[in-house]
Amino acid sequence: MKIIAYGARIDEIPYMQQWAKETGNTLTIHEELLDASTVDWAKGYEGVNALQTTPYSAEVFAKLHEFGIHYLAVRNVGTDNIDLAAAAANDVKISNVPAYSPAAIAEFAVTLTLQVLRRVGEVAARLQADDYDGATKFIGRELGQQTVGVIGAGRIGRTAIRIFEGFGAKVQAYDPYPVTDQDHLIDYVGLDELLRTSDVIDLHIPGIPANTHIIDSAAIASMKPNAVLINTARGNLVDTEAMVAALREHRLAGAGIDTYEHETADLLTLSKEGRFHDPLWDELLAMPNVVLTPHIAYYTETAVHNMVYFSLQHLVDFLTTGTTSTEVKRT
Ligand code: NAD
Numbered sequence: 001m002k003i004i005a006y007g008a009r010i011d012e013i014p015y016m017q018q019w020a021k022e023t024g025n026t027l028t029i030h031e032e033l034l035d036a037s038t039v040d041w042a043k044g045y046e047g048v049n050a051l052q053t054t055p056y057s058a059e060v061f062a063k064l065h066e067f068g069i070h071y072l073a074v075r076n077v078g079t080d081n082i083d084l085a086a087a088a089a090n091d092v093k094i095s096n097v098p099a100y101s102p103a104a105i106a107e108f109a110v111t112l113t114l115q116v117l118r119r120v121g122e123v124a125a126r127l128q129a130d131d132y133d134g135a136t137k138f139i140g141r142e143l144g145q146q147t148v149g150v151i152g153a154g155r156i157g158r159t160a161i162r163i164f165e166g167f168g169a170k171v172q173a174y175d176p177y178p179v180t181d182q183d184h185l186i187d188y189v190g191l192d193e194l195l196r197t198s199d200v201i202d203l204h205i206p207g208i209p210a211n212t213h214i215i216d217s218a219a220i221a222s223m224k225p226n227a228v229l230i231n232t233a234r235g236n237l238v239d240t241e242a243m244v245a246a247l248r249e250h251r252l253a254g255a256g257i258d259t260y261e262h263e264t265a266d267l268l269t270l271s272k273e274g275r276f277h278d279p280l281w282d283e284l285l286a287m288p289n290v291v292l293t294p295h296i297a298y299y300t301e302t303a304v305h306n307m308v309y310f311s312l313q314h315l316v317d318f319l320t321t322g323t324t325s326t327e328v329k330r331t
């Protein structure tokens with residue numbers, strides 16, 4: 001089979017080359033993202049593999065249709081950046097990798113939580129300023145003594161719940177589609193109650209338009225005065241201006257943000273030099289009670305291996321059977 005891969009990161013390329021060697025397929029690898037300026041490279045290929053958080057536009061799908069390409073297998077979970085209507089209109093089927101490693105993201109959410117609760121950033125900032133005495137003054141909170149509210153109890157949320165429970169935290173969750181698992185009972189509550197009663201609020205929901213700014217100024221105002229907000233899901237879930245105002249006014253104790261509302265491809269380009277510039281980002285970066293990371297919660301050896309191998313297998317399934325287990329259906 002003849003496949004073209006876009007958005008390949010340096011750490012993915014060895015896995016891609018290994019996969020091509022093992023399966024005997026032709027795989028052409030590009031580091032550039034799939035957009036209107038690069039889609040022409042796909043001409044002559046049977047299937048497309050890609051990874052990006054920037055949009056997969058209607059223009060891209062029209063071109064794929066023109067080239068007779070019917071399959072796009074993305075290497076990640078989120079599909080909020082794909083124009084699914086345009087894909088369907090152009091007979092392009094999409095697959096994602098819903099579970100390349102839920103633990104990668106869940107563990108990272110817990111890592112951010114612990115860092116904020118134990119005030120590691122504040123201690124480090126004092127040491128950086130040569131204020132060794134000041135660095136000893138940040139008393140922390142134990143995770144086992146907190147109530148953690150997980151919004152979205154899907155694959156990643158449920159994994160996070162188990163880890164939080166392992167630390168002894170009281171965990172409650174909100175999900176409009178609760179899953180009942182006799183081996184793991186989850187304490188589901190309403191969203192308002194979760195916001196009002198949690199010490200830590202941890203987001204694991206998709207960035208679909210209906211979820212935009214689910215954490216807005218009213219949601220933040222209803223939180224406990226010492227609450228901590230953790231977002232490793234999607235930037236659009238949080239009204240960042242409202243969050244920054246609350247952090248400034250000490251109405252939130254801190255935040256752990258891996259997915260920033262105004263992120264662009266620059267923030268995600270691990271293989272290239274440069275600095276991401278944005279006024280709100282810079283303000284967050286300067287806050288010692290905020291842990292800011294550039295959308296790397298997924299970034300583990302296990303996850304990267306699985307993103308490459310699983311997505312390419314989905315493309316082979318598509319090309320041999322016309323479908324695959326992770327085909328993304330429009331809802
Ligand atoms: P999932 O589909 O298994 O679970 C999502 C859950 O959210 C579902 O149970 C759904 O019912 C629930 N949900 C949807 N809207 C909700 C709302 N308004 N309130 C409460 N619950 C709601 O998805 P997942 O694998 O757990 O992934 C969750 C998200 O994590 C992805 O959509 C993606 O945006 C993000 N993600 C981030 C990274 C990263 O590196 N930072 C990596 C992978 C995934």
Ligand code: COI
Pocket residue numbers: 051052053075076077078079295298
């Ligand atoms: C996802 O898998 O949805 C992510 O957020 C990871 C990122 C590399 C796109």
